[in-house]
Structure formats: structure tokens, C-alpha cells
Amino acid sequence: MDIEMTQQDLAARLKRLDASAQPMSPSFGYDAMFARREQRETAARRRTHAASATATMLVVALVGASIWRIDARPDEVAPTATVGAANASVSNGEPRLVRADTYLAVAALEDHIASVDDALSVARAYAPRGGEVARLEHMRAELMDSYAQVRYAQMVSANF
């Protein structure tokens, strides 16, 4: 292989690569395409509802946690002996339930993605052209979308 390669060589190789490509067909036909779009739109609507419900829950949880922190202010705790303990709980006053929930969701999604990856490896090994591979790849893409959304929600709540 040449170490030095001109722009023309590179362009010629890219064209050869294009010409050598195997014919590929989408996993859906004409009728299935419209059905698939309908399914995707329904799934997108469902995801939007789930995302708004999650966002609402996060806001409620954050507001709740803030109210709880205001209620638990040390100057309102009467006995001197318990001030230390109260301070300890307040200084560590993260909205713990919210964080636990997102961690659990992230862990569950990561596990699910890993299991889909395993299934995908098996499907690719035994039936690389089958519909199962396309179905699993689509499922993986949706899971990655959800994963990105949860990560984003985590980031937003961390900076709230």
C-alpha cells in the first residue's frame, strides 16, 4: 500500500469502493413501509408522553426535595443535641430518591442493551440477512434513544 497517496488516488479508491458495494435492500417493502411509519409515529407519541411524565415526576420530586430541605433547616430543630445529626442529613440533602431512580433506569437500560447486543451477535452469526437482525437493530436503536434521554435528564437534574 502506498504511504503517500494523492487526492486523485484516494478519490479513485473511494469510487472503486462504491462500485464494489453489495446490493442491499431495505428490510421493508412498499406496504410495510407505511405500516412501519405508523408504528414509529405511535412509538414516538408514546415516548413523548413517557418523557413528559418523567419530566413532571422529576420536577415534582425536585420541588418536594426542596420543600423537605427547607422544612429540615437546622435552626428550626429545637434540641441542641440533634443539631449535628440534622446538619449531617441536610448537608447531604441530595434528592436521593430521584438519583436512585435514574441510576436504576440507567442500569436497567444498560443491561437491556447488553442483552440485545448478545442476541444480535447470535442472530448475525446464524442468519445475517434475516429480519430478526433488523428487528434487533431497531430495538437497539430505540433503547439507545431512551438511554440518551435518561442521561440527558440526569444531566439536567444534576445542574438544576
Place this chain on the structure above:
Amino acid sequence: MQKLADITVSSEELAAAQAGDAVARRALFDKIASPTLAIIRRLVRHSATAEDLTQDTLIAMYEHLGDFRGEAPFGIWVRSIAVSRCLMAFRSPWHRARVALDGWLESGLAPVESDARSSDLIDLDRALTKLSPITRTVVWLYDVEGWTHEEIAKSFDRTVSFSKSQLARGHARLRNDLAAPATLAVAALGSELDGH
């Protein structure tokens, strides 16, 4: 496989499809679907996303079939829809997050399958996969699809210098990646000779 840009449709077929004739619309799908997927797969790489974008492109094509005036070949018109769908996907924050996560998980970005068994083309395909989606798209559109810098800049809604710099960056990365195995081999041979 026929390139998308080379596909033409007769005015009778087109008129029938525009009039809503189911057989003509289905024939159009059979003609255009595979080459559309092929170019999208070259730009996007993620196979499930490429299928989704192919579907979006084809549905957009049917929805705007009445707008096609035949000023350019049909395949070129569909290709411009496909490229604009890909660019929209690249701009989406979810796509960017997915690309980052895919890079992190080192999966999901398989090179496009190729009949070519020659190692230089396999290496080139791998090197292309390593480029960022934007750079890869600029390189592919310029070198393979024959777009000019002006056309690329217009479709990206950026300047001509953007297109030129992305192309230069892409070529440099490709040259680097393709030269690396040879450089390593030469270095290994050199050290072996030194040993004797």
C-alpha cells in the same frame, strides 16, 4: 448496483405515480429503494438509523412527487432528499448522543458490507467508518457523488471554506489511517533487519 443518481423514470411512469396509481408507485419503490438505502448507509453507517432515514426519504419522495418537475434526473432529485434527511439527522442532539455512545461502546458502526475482498478497499471502508458523520458525508459527496464545494456548502447551509476544510481534514485522516499499517510494517521490517 445502479447508482441512485443514474436512475431515471419515464414521464409515463412518473405521471401514473403522481396520479396515485398503486402499481406505478410500487414500481417506483422497487426501482429506488435499494440505491437510496445504499447511499444513506454510506453516509450514516448505523444500519437501523439508515433504514429509518431510507423510509423517511421514500415517504417524503411520495409526498412531494407532485413537486418534481423533471428539471434534473429523478435519481438526483431523490438523492438530494436523502442527503438532506441525513444532514437533519446529524443535526439532531439524539443522533449526536448516539454517535458518542456508539463510539464509547465501540459497536453499532459496522463498515458497509462489500463484495470487494481486496485489503485496500476493506481498509478504506474501515477508515471511512472512523470519520465523523459530517466529514464522511463531505468526502463521499465530493469524491464519489461528484458534488461541488458550492453544492455541499449550500446543502449544509455553511460556507465553501467549511466544505473545503472538511474535505482536507477527511483526506488527511484517511491518508493517515491507510498509511498506518504500511508504516508499521516498514518499521517492523527495519527493526528485524537491525536485529540481524
